Amino acid sequence: MLSAHHVNVYLAFGGDIDGWVRAGGGRGMTDVHWALIEDLRLALRACAKGWATEDFVARTHALLMENTSDEEVRNMLRALAIDTDGPPAGDV
Numbered sequence: 001m002l003s004a005h006h007v008n009v010y011l012a013f014g015g016d017i018d019g020w021v022r023a024g025g026g027r028g029m030t031d032v033h034w035a036l037i038e039d040l041r042l043a044l045r046a047c048a049k050g051w052a053t054e055d056f057v058a059r060t061h062a063l064l065m066e067n068t069s070d071e072e073v074r075n076m077l078r079a080l081a082i083d084t085d086g087p088p089a090g091d092v
Contacts, residue, residue: 002040003069006033007076015041036067037077044081 009029013020017034025031043060046052052060068074 001069002033002036002067002073002077004073004076005029007037007073007080010034010037011080037080040064040067040077041080044078048078048081 006029009020009027010033013023015038017031017038020027020029020034040060040063043052043056043063047057047060064074064077068077
């Protein structure tokens with residue numbers, strides 16, 4: 001289950017899993033969380049751009065609902081999907 005904390009860690013490292021690993025990983029985050037954020041970001045982007053079939057949109061929505069703790073987290077992920085430059089680099 002993804003929380004705002006997981007998305008904030010992802011953002012703090014600018015979406016760079018290698019940087020997160022080099023910094024020791026952890027911070028309440030696992031590579032499974034990271035991969036789920038990245039999968040949802042890419043899927044939500046395809047949906048937002050109109051590149052997805054109705055079935056893909058429905059499966060993405062189900063995945064989003066099943067794996068996020070609340071609407072705040074879903075909105076954070078949607079915002080990541082819209083950002084064309086990828087996640088912003090942040091301070092760790």
